[in-house]
Amino acid sequence: MKIRIRRNSIRLRLTKTEVDSLSKTGFYTEETNFPNNTLVYKISAKDTIEAMEASFKGNTITVYIPKKDCLDWPTNTKIGFQNTLKIDQDNTLSIMVEKDFVCMDETVEDQTDNYPNPKGNI
Numbered sequence: 001m002k003i004r005i006r007r008n009s010i011r012l013r014l015t016k017t018e019v020d021s022l023s024k025t026g027f028y029t030e031e032t033n034f035p036n037n038t039l040v041y042k043i044s045a046k047d048t049i050e051a052m053e054a055s056f057k058g059n060t061i062t063v064y065i066p067k068k069d070c071l072d073w074p075t076n077t078k079i080g081f082q083n084t085l086k087i088d089q090d091n092t093l094s095i096m097v098e099k100d101f102v103c104m105d106e107t108v109e110d111q112t113d114n115y116p117n118p119k120g121n122i
Contacts, residue, residue: 011097019074044062
C-alpha cells in the first residue's frame, strides 16, 4: 500500500493482493520504520459508517471505509473512493483510496501486482 500525504489530503493506493486482503479480512496495515519510531498506516472496513473517515492516534493513521464498499471491490470496476471530512470551521481533510495502476512511464518500482492501466495497453 502506498500513502501520499499533502497538506490536508491523504491518498492510499492498494495493489490487487492488498485489495483482496482488505475485502477478505476487513483491514490492511503497513509500517514505515524510523530510527526512533514507526509510522503505521492502515485501512479498515467499518460497518457503522456510510462514508470514509480517518483518524490519527499515537503513530497510526487509520482510514475507515464502509464495509459494504470493500466486499466486492476486488471484482468490480470501481477505481476507488473519496470523501471530505470537516475538521473544524476552517479546515477539511480529503481522503482517497484507490486501486494502484501500472505506471505508464518508466519506473524501477515492482508493479507486477498492480492493476492494468486503463489508459494504455500495459
